[in-house]
Amino acid sequence: MLVRGWRRSWQKRSKLERIDLYSRLTVSVIPWLFTLSWQLAPFKSDIRHAPLPIALGVALLLVSLVQCLLSNRNVELSYAHYLGAAVFPRRRQLTPLVLLLVSLGLLATLAGVDGVDDDGLLLMTMNAPVAFAITQALLTPVRTFLIQSFVVTALSVGVLAAVGVRGGTLAGVGPTTLFGSLLTLISVRPSAWSLGVMWQAEEARDLQARLAVAEERLRFGRDLHDVLGRNLAVIALKSELAVELAERGKPEAVDQMVEVQRIARTSQQEVRDVVRGYREADLSAELAGARGVLSAAGIGCEATGDTGDQLPTPVQSALGWVVREAATNVLRHGDPRHCTIRLRSSADEVVLLVENDGAAVAAPGPDGSSVAGDGSGSGGSGLAGLRERLRGVDGSLDAGPARNGLFRLTATIPLGPAASSARHQEKPPAAREAPVLQEERP
Structure with a gap:
């Protein structure tokens, strides 16, 4: 029953609405996909199987999952902000930012206790900024986003260097962190831009249709005015004349009313012709x-x-x-x-x-x-x-x-x-x- 209802809902959507829904669902899936591949994979062999490293790894995984939830919660409003349909409250990014800093702290602690090897550390570092970056990619200009990405990258390198990470591993932290942010940018931003262009085109077509209808109404009204304006003016004048003649007891009043009747019938036929012309x-x-x-x-x-x-x-x-x-x-x-x-x-x-x-x-x-x-x-x-x-x-x-x-x-x-x-x-x-x-x- 649920599948049938979802299918009917899908079929009722226009092509553009389907593309819009598909794009938003794709963006919502991205953080979960990266978290389950880059954050969960190290548990198999990269994280040392000891109580403290396992506890730190689980805490880091839970923080990443909460980041995914918050990212999904912000997708709708961030898309609306990008398309100019709403304003995104910046305070909603405060909690994801705090969680990003917490994940970097947990990652540094895990590295400081020698609880993860180099490959696992680089994978988890790559995943750290993704959930936060998805919303930021839609809220900020590309230049600002790149500056923020470099700041997060520098912060990651500094924190891990402070706990003793050295050599090639530390050198790899910068590129992997930056890669996670840039991958998010090229995945989310073009999708939103394409949606914006398509919705603008749809709005332009709707506006064009409304203008065409308004123009047709004006044309119809102009034709009716041309057809009836003169005749109604003549009818009004002849009616006034007939009233004056009738008040004076003049028999010519009957002739004037006969003429009014003739003009009225002619007007009826002309209106029918106008309507018929618009139907044909x-x-x-x-x-x-x-x-x-x-x-x-x-x-x-x-x-x-x-x-x-x-x-x-x-x-x-x-x-x-x-x-x-x-x-x-x-x-x-x-x-x-x-x-x-x-x-x-x-x-x-x-x-x-x-x-x-x-x-x-x-x-x-x-x-x-x-x-x-x-x-x-x-x-x-x-x-x-x-x-x-x-x-x-x-x-x-x-x-x-x-x-x-x-x-x-x-x-x-x-x-x-x-x-x-x-x-x-x-x-x-x-x-x-x-x-x-x-x-x-x-």
Whole structure:
């Protein structure tokens, strides 16, 4: 039951949350791993089997285990301090510092009574700063941490020299103590830095999504204002006029109210058209939106080819959804720097091509086709929905990795003779001569 609960909890986490949890658990395990290997191993043959050396060795082991517990207790808050989400109270490091000094004292006493040989002494010296250094590596800048490591190393050498450790053993104390601190630094600091970068990227994506929603709300509100503002003003004026005419007993008041009724019904229809327009993707609006969103995310976007204004409305709507989903995939997957959108139409078909760099490694799909390893291939629900929309206009969609590490999405919709004729009938000649849509990368 416990395993099932843990598994459900793991599956509910996002990929980034799983990486975060894995990193923190790894850091929590490090002091225990080093203590059980470097502090426990000398009991077998390096510590002299006599009551006093054994007692000192056990005391040193217990102090190291308490240091591990305190280190685990501080992992969560020290990570939050490093990521800027909280402030670590420095007083919480006071007890681990005292235990570090106690462990050095016990180690010096063990060496002073000749209770441990040289190899065991060096192993335990290497382990001494690890638990304390894990938290310090997340709380202090690298330069400060290195200075503190040199201070602990000098203190270890001085204490052991004071109890009579000499020669090669004393010369090895410095490098081994410093190695323990540096090993902790290169194990913990890069992990925290990577997590910080990933969380910042996640926050940037969330902010970008919120900005996109806010922009869409503003656009919707602006369109509603443009549609209803004038009509409501006219309705207000005509209503006031009808009231004045009615008070004077003029029959023209009825005509004014009829006009008010007509304008109100027209406004209702215009509102329905606005709502319908937002439920149906508009190709020109989606192209402009894709360029704006990608450029805001630092991705150069170049759109070339036809404007799409000459296409039948169902075809425009289907291609608009393709542009929207393609732009979403570019933002969500890989590490793109440039995106190209090409729209080409002829008498027989219209082709929309979206190509971006920074694609993830490709993997074979369930049907043997090539699918983007970033999840944007045919196995994704977004592209599956696009295929359904395109099937409504007899179109097809192809998505997968291309040359030079690019990811390419191609939507093709056939245009028969009847569709071509209807297309030209829907727009005036001026629309068929619309200029080429092109925007260079800023």
